[in-house]
């Protein structure tokens with residue numbers, strides 16, 4: 150059985166460009182319920198911990214520097230089959246390959262600065278939601 154929760158972040162470049170409102174509007178119009186949300190600045194160490202599964206990969210340093218370069222908006226979203234649905238909804242990781250009209254197609258700049266993060270499994274969604282929010286903040 151698939152879960153109904155996913156986790157997203159609006160990344161620093163999209164936040165800085167003033168796309169937060171538009172992105173949240175698309176998410177809500179897409180049928181996702183915002184269960185928890187916050188604007189926060191990650192330290193490089195915190196970004197490194199969040200993306201620890203990518204430790205050692207060639208893009209890890211660039212990814213953690215970028216994700217700690219400015220504010221992000223983190224949110225827990227609810228919808229049926231949320232993880233798979235949201236990944237399709239935001240488009241391919243590389244914005245140049247993202248389907249037209251998806252969030253990454255509309256607001257992503259490149260592979261690193263791809264506007265939003267989306268969990269890749271139910272297990273990741275739970276880990277990522279717990280990374281940012283307490284149970285009471287998600288209720």
Ligand code: CMP
Nearest residue numbers: 208211212242260261262263265266267
């Ligand atoms: P995200 O969904 O946040 O999960 C991991 C991120 O790493 C991914 O989006 C991309 O922004 C980034 N990423 C993945 N592959 C590369 C790469 N080859 N070069 C730079 N960044 C990458």
